[in-house]
Amino acid sequence: MSAHRTTVAGVAVDTRHSIGGERVASAATFTDVSPVDGSVLGEIARGTATEARAAVAAAWAAFPDWAATPRAERARLLRAVADGVEKRLEELAVVETYDNGALLRSHRRGVMPRVAHNFRFFADRLLELDHADFDTRGHTNRVSWDPAGPCVLITPWNAPLLLATWKVAPALAAGDTVVLKPAEWSPLTASLLADIAAGAGLPAGVLNVVQGYGAEIGDVLTGHPDVRRISFTGSVPTARRVAASAAAHLTPVSLELGGKSPLLVFADADLDLAADLAVEQYDNAGQVCLAATRILVEETVAAEFTRRFTERAARLRQGDPRDAATDIGPVIHPRQLEKIDGFVRRALDDGARAVIGGHRSDSRRSDGHRSDGLRGGGLHYPPTLLTGVAQRSEIVQEEVFGPVLTLQTFTGEDEAVRLANDTRFGLAATVATGDPARARRVTARLVAGTVWVNCFYVRDLRAPFGGSRLSGVGREGGTWSFDFYCDLKNTVTGPKGWADHG
Numbered sequence: 001m002s003a004h005r006t007t008v009a010g011v012a013v014d015t016r017h018s019i020g021g022e023r024v025a026s027a028a029t030f031t032d033v034s035p036v037d038g039s040v041l042g043e044i045a046r047g048t049a050t051e052a053r054a055a056v057a058a059a060w061a062a063f064p065d066w067a068a069t070p071r072a073e074r075a076r077l078l079r080a081v082a083d084g085v086e087k088r089l090e091e092l093a094v095v096e097t098y099d100n101g102a103l104l105r106s107h108r109r110g111v112m113p114r115v116a117h118n119f120r121f122f123a124d125r126l127l128e129l130d131h132a133d134f135d136t137r138g139h140t141n142r143v144s145w146d147p148a149g150p151c152v153l154i155t156p157w158n159a160p161l162l163l164a165t166w167k168v169a170p171a172l173a174a175g176d177t178v179v180l181k182p183a184e185w186s187p188l189t190a191s192l193l194a195d196i197a198a199g200a201g202l203p204a205g206v207l208n209v210v211q212g213y214g215a216e217i218g219d220v221l222t223g224h225p226d227v228r229r230i231s232f233t234g235s236v237p238t239a240r241r242v243a244a245s246a247a248a249h250l251t252p253v254s255l256e257l258g259g260k261s262p263l264l265v266f267a268d269a270d271l272d273l274a275a276d277l278a279v280e281q282y283d284n285a286g287q288v289c290l291a292a293t294r295i296l297v298e299e300t301v302a303a304e305f306t307r308r309f310t311e312r313a314a315r316l317r318q319g320d321p322r323d324a325a326t327d328i329g330p331v332i333h334p335r336q337l338e339k340i341d342g343f344v345r346r347a348l349d350d351g352a353r354a355v356i357g358g359h360r361s362d363s364r365r366s367d368g369h370r371s372d373g374l375r376g377g378g379l380h381y382p383p384t385l386l387t388g389v390a391q392r393s394e395i396v397q398e399e400v401f402g403p404v405l406t407l408q409t410f411t412g413e414d415e416a417v418r419l420a421n422d423t424r425f426g427l428a429a430t431v432a433t434g435d436p437a438r439a440r441r442v443t444a445r446l447v448a449g450t451v452w453v454n455c456f457y458v459r460d461l462r463a464p465f466g467g468s469r470l471s472g473v474g475r476e477g478g479t480w481s482f483d484f485y486c487d488l489k490n491t492v493t494g495p496k497g498w499a500d501h502g
């Protein structure tokens with residue numbers, strides 16, 4: 001490890017910013033610690049206003065040429081980035097696991113292939129992007145998606161590279177240039193992406209990565225007059241600051257925020273499937289924005305559902321995320337563990353009952369030694385299910401972002417829908433039912449950006465993605481991404497007035 005470089009599981013990672021095709025250091029650094037084993041992964045350049053402004057300036061300087069680059073060439077370069085991701089897939093998977101603690105097998109099989117797919121998908125989509133001309137009394141209307149300018153993309157730690165590239169790929173496809181600000185708890189794969197993009201031949205300044213604390217450089221980036229789009233994924237309080245800062249120049253903002261999504265289990269559902277879907281919500285130790293953390297079960301089947309659920313949950317193995325047998329790894333950071341524990345303790349004080357879990361896995365004995373036998377960074381929180389929770393209580397209304405589910409019962413569709421919609425969020429909802437007519441009735445009444453029926457987490461990049469209410473503003477995905485990252489223009493050409501050009 002040096003001031004400029006570190007090695008994580010044999011993979012060299014540059015810890016400096018990537019600005020205008022150069023690696024740039026800062027006077028200060030911050031320490032990146034692994035949730036896997038508590039080891040120090042690196043000393044990361046801690047950006048200041050100077051580096052943040054330099055990154056926007058580099059994106060601004062690179063914009064005219066990138067915007068003028070023919071679509072086919074932009075698509076070719078995006079595919080070359082996808083190739084680069086695939087070539088380094090194993091390295092990316094390992095580094096991401098060390099950095100954020102999510103399962104190595106998920107990074108290998110699911111996440112990193114999807115990172116590559118983000119680039120290929122938007123390369124393909126760019127080449128298809130078209131709107132038929134139309135006529136107004138002999139005048140021709142032509143719709144175009146024009147590149148907008150430099151974009152600031154700000155991402156969280158729970159799925160670092162996946163969420164970053166879900167923004168980077170469409171922004172670059174659109175002809176925009178990018179300043180990416182990864183989360184301070186998991187900055188490493190963004191730095192590797194900068195290397196991959198440079199290796200793929202992306203021109204200098206088209207993709208810039210600036211690291212550091214959001215509280216220190218966020219406003220500089222989001223309030224910069226030369227920034228044309230801001231896409232943010234993270235928490236509601238930060239989103240408010242981003243939106244307020246962007247308001248100075250009325251910079252368009254796309255916000256992908258938290259959730260408190262319901263899983264509705266009707267009495268006519270396949271209860272094995274419903275229990276499988278419920279247990280899936282513990283993936284990534286519950287640090288998933290889309291997680292259906294509120295299980296709502298029809299009263300008549302609640303006991304049987306709970307039995308099948310607890311049977312499955314008991315089989316989940318908590319442990320080292322590098323181990324292929326592990327189902328649930330550590331949470332990302334001691335602060336996150338404290339936050340989760342606080343939510344659960346307050347819920348229990350408030351009268352909730354823990355069906356499973358309900359206490360820290362690494363509770364310390366009075367002699368100071370951990371009593372759980374879980375090795376590593378000590379950041380494990382056990383899968384928890386709470387019942388006896390009131391609808392207006394904190395545990396039902398607020399996002400925990402950990403492996404904590406609540407279970408409530410309902411009688412009939414009206415009550416199910418009322419409870420499901422009764423939070424400030426509206427990111428996703430999952431419905432388990434054996435009746436297609438019921439599925440249609442219920443899904444039509446749910447407030448959510450994505451609704452799954454008898455499935456979970458199936459995402460197609462052609463679909464719109466985003467949240468309603470406090471879960472977000474706007475939709476990205478498919479053509480909606482281009483609508484956001486581009487300046488849409490309609491050019492109307494009159495029937496007369498052309499000189500004769502032969």
Ligand code: NAD
Pocket residue numbers: 154155156157158159163181182183184212213214215217218219222233234235236237238239241242256257258259288289290399401427467471472
């Ligand atoms: P966070 O809001 O604390 O941080 C997100 C990012 O914002 C980080 O990069 C951080 O450095 C930056 N930031 C902090 N202050 C800033 C400021 N003043 N200006 C600009 N940027 C600033 O969120 P988090 O804890 O990293 O992530 C968890 C949250 O993200 C959860 O609420 C989760 O639901 C949400 N999330 C949403 C989605 C989605 O697609 N809807 C996906 C994943 C996570």
